Amino acid sequence: MSFQAPKGVPEYFPPRSATFLAVRAAFATAAQNAGYSYIEVPVFEDTELFARGVGESTDVVTKEMYTFADRGGRSVTLRPEFTAGVMRSTLEHGLHHGQLPVKLWTTGPAFRYERPQAGRYRQLQQFNVEAIGTEDPAVDAETIAVAWSGYQALGLSQVRLLLNTLGCKQCRPAYRAALQDFLRGLDLDEATRERIEINPLRVLDDKRPEVRAQVENAPLITDHLCASCKAHHDRVRSLLEDLGVPWEDAPRLVRGLDYYTRTTYEFDHPLLGAQSGIGGGGRYDGLSEDIGGPPLPGIGFAVGVDRIILAVEAENLSQEAPARVAVYGVPLGEEAARRMFRLVSELRAAGVSADMAFDGKGLKGAMKGADRSGAAYAVILGDRDIAAGAAQVKDLASGDQTSVPLAEIITTLKERLTP
RNA sequence: GUGGGUGUAGCUCAGUUGGCAGAGCGCCAGGUUGUGGUCCUGGAUGUCGUGGGUUCAAGUCCCAUCACUCACCCCA
CATH class of the missing domain: 3.30.930.10 (Bira Bifunctional Protein; Domain 2)
Structure with a gap:
């Protein structure tokens, strides 16, 4: 590139x-x-x-x-x-x-x-x-x-x-004049000497040691x-x-x-x-x-x-990346992908953050995506499940998996995600 | 504007007196044809920043150039 x-x-x-x-x-x-x-x-x-x-x-x-x-x-x-x-x-x-x-x-x-x-x-x-x-x-x-x-x-x-x-x-004007008087008597480079005339206060802030040493005894605003x-x-x-x-x-x-x-x-x-x-x-x-x-x-x-x-x-205070979503859809096959796309959209509308696998990914690849999304649950849907009118809801932390009727998926996930 | 350092895989970096371009992580695949995170096995990816020079031979040496980076100055 x-x-x-x-x-x-x-x-x-x-x-x-x-x-x-x-x-x-x-x-x-x-x-x-x-x-x-x-x-x-x-x-x-x-x-x-x-x-x-x-x-x-x-x-x-x-x-x-x-x-x-x-x-x-x-x-x-x-x-x-x-x-x-x-x-x-x-x-x-x-x-x-x-x-x-x-x-x-x-x-x-x-x-x-x-x-x-x-x-x-x-x-x-x-x-x-x-x-x-x-x-x-x-x-x-x-x-x-x-x-x-x-x-x-x-x-x-x-x-x-x-x-x-x-x-x-x-x-400030009186102080500025007093400071200029003091600074003009010092041994400084040309750029700094110019600064004395333009903005003398900034000379006090110089970080170079040789300048710092010389302004040690400069008059301070707090006394003026x-x-x-x-x-x-x-x-x-x-x-x-x-x-x-x-x-x-x-x-x-x-x-x-x-x-x-x-x-x-x-x-x-x-x-x-x-x-x-x-x-x-x-x-x-x-x-x-x-x-x-x-x-x-x-x-x-x-x-x-x-x-x-x-x-x-x-200070090592960076937070670990938060979970991107709560639920991740794993569709197997064309028909499942279509249904999952709609389910994910309905979950989002119901206030449950959700993502899904795209590109016709295989089960293994899709599950990998589920893992990386940080989701708490994966919803797996294949032809077998569609025929049974249910999806597999897998708790990604424990590995437990249960079959949930499609009509109850959203309420079930909402319930499980509410502490 | 001034000075120093560094450029090798997606990332972090090794690479000996000049002699076949490497590791770890990541990625992909398989082990397991409907199951991730652990483990095992395998795989892909390089104008070695760019251009020139020296040499039988250059990632390595020389010159130039670009980029990045740190510091001065200044400021958030």
Whole structure:
């Protein structure tokens, strides 16, 4: 076969795809339980939305976007993240004109043109939660709790929560200037020196040891917070404490998107190698205005479904493939195949999952199919049985087999399958 | 964008100083002509990533190229 999946695009097929759905379901349940509603937003948007929303100084915008001209000459971009699109949709449809906050969740693929590696893909699957129109630190803590319960529901026990604040429009500029003063005095490579001028906070997050050593004594935002940011941050932390969600203060934690303000956080998993961030979020109080909307604060997170799958596997939590069906039909001969096809359909209509052997398979092959389907019962039907007006119902676990009149097959199986 | 590693059966991988292309798992069939899962026996499947070079002879050595992969950077 001469085709292969595009570079950097992971695919999930059975049995592993079950874990994919389980991860989504765990977070969807957590979000729904906390009163978040589903929103479906476009996979591509006007390029300008991301440029302004995510930020011109970010790597995501400057070198990682899948941007192209459509046939009408418009520049569109496959979403590199969800928050800008969710905010745009909220503003466009006036969701914020009702009671606030607007609490939304969404999920699907996002796209970034990067060199793939373990846990880093060009098409990545995210699960997002956004609470728009609130400054209440309790909602900051709520979003963290929602993500946390998603991880818990999957059984992950090694997730670390790193928490920081980035200050706000009032206090960040002064801190930024102080940080730049400090960083300009260091011995750094050219790319990093440029970053000092564009986005100095990100230098703090550099993972290279030689950089880390030098920023050891850099001024920290936590020492430069205004009174309201400090109160906000303290409140978030004390609420987390009330909930029993453990966190680590990470005063050097910076997120890569420009819109973050105040609360920022990241979930890490120690077993994943270089790309250990399995989720991250924060407050984006200026985003609405950045894209031409009214002042409208917000807080939310994205978790990486692909990386969570890796974490689930690293902690050996992958579930065994569930039985595909409860009943499997084994027809012998043309007439039996026709009757079985209808019986299987009737079983499904009666709420009993069922499959059957096709292609005129022989008894041995069909029974093998029954075994692999994970079915609890096989229904065997041959000419002999049709003549007798009955089918053989075999309990595949015990091997016991009984003859059941055709008219009673469905009720018998329903009964036996009900615990 | 930068650097390292790896390409052999459907999958995971072995393949010696260059000398007949292999194993396990899976798949198919038979043992059992109406019975799966265990067991036994047998069977099929390869442009050895691709192109070139060296050699009597290349999976093995050399060059190029492509793909995959890990890491930097960045982020979910």
